[in-house]
Amino acid sequence: xxxxxEALESLHLTGVRVNYFFVCPRKLWLFDRGLSMEQHSERVxxxxxxxxxxxPRERRRHITIDDLISIDILDNLxxxxxxxxxxxxxxxxxxxxxxxYLRGLGIEREGVLLYPRLRKRKGVVLTxxxxxxxxxxxxxxGKILKASSLPKAERKLYCVxxxxxxxCFG
Ligand code: SF4
Numbered sequence: 001x002x003x004x005x006e007a008l009e010s011l012h013l014t015g016v017r018v019n020y021f022f023v024c025p026r027k028l029w030l031f032d033r034g035l036s037m038e039q040h041s042e043r044v045x046x047x048x049x050x051x052x053x054x055x056p057r058e059r060r061r062h063i064t065i066d067d068l069i070s071i072d073i074l075d076n077l078x079x080x081x082x083x084x085x086x087x088x089x090x091x092x093x094x095x096x097x098x099x100x101y102l103r104g105l106g107i108e109r110e111g112v113l114l115y116p117r118l119r120k121r122k123g124v125v126l127t128x129x130x131x132x133x134x135x136x137x138x139x140x141x142g143k144i145l146k147a148s149s150l151p152k153a154e155r156k157l158y159c160v161x162x163x164x165x166x167x168c169f170g
Contacts, residue, residue, distance in 0.1 A: 005104045009068055011142055015080075018097040021137055022090035023158060025144050026151040030164055069101050078102070078111040078124075085115060087158070092124055093133065099126040100134045 011017075020028040061073045072079045078098045082091050095111035102109050103126060111124035144151060153168040162168070 005066075005101065007142075008101065008104075008138065009066060011138070011145060012068065013097075013138065013141065014068060014070070015094045015097055017141065018134075018137060019087070019090045019094040021141050021144070022093045023087055024154075024156065024162070025140075026153055026168065027162060027164060028141065029144055029147070029151050030167070032145050035164070035167075065101070065105070069098060071098050073109075074112070074114075076109070078109050079114055080111070081114045081116065083115070083117055085118065085120070086161075088122075092122075093130075093137065095124040096126055096130045097134055099124065100131060 017028060017031070020031055059074055060079070062070070063073060064070045072081075078095060080091060080095050080098075085091075091113050095113060099109055099111050110126075113122045113124060115121065155169065159165050159169065
């Protein structure tokens, strides 16, 4: 494993954490401190159920790498199932991070975001721009997770649907 992948492992940088960083750094910090209410949220469950039911199990393979990256492969593509396009950037960067991690292991893949409820899909390719964004994000995530204080709550459209909304603004 190269140094950068070791750094990702030391941050315990899962795809979900990358996703949360792009949604809201405060959400990432809260989740990192063990306030993982999202695991029980209906949206996460819905995503899992949609993924299970919408695509035939025999064509999907679930792989866990280094106890850190947990991905589904469908038709040779790294797939991520989402129930809505609302968090498009965060979802794209989550898949981009998986592709980036795989590249670090010498494996080149492309990805796909699947929206079964919308009957849509969106391809994800690891471009050089995305690589730079991911590396910048990793540096920022490192700073956020090491910080002893909680990032400031900044109200955004997503807050009304966030599991921490009462904690932040209640
Ligand atoms: S409620 Fe808003 S500010 Fe608070 S963690 Fe969620 S997204 Fe971030």
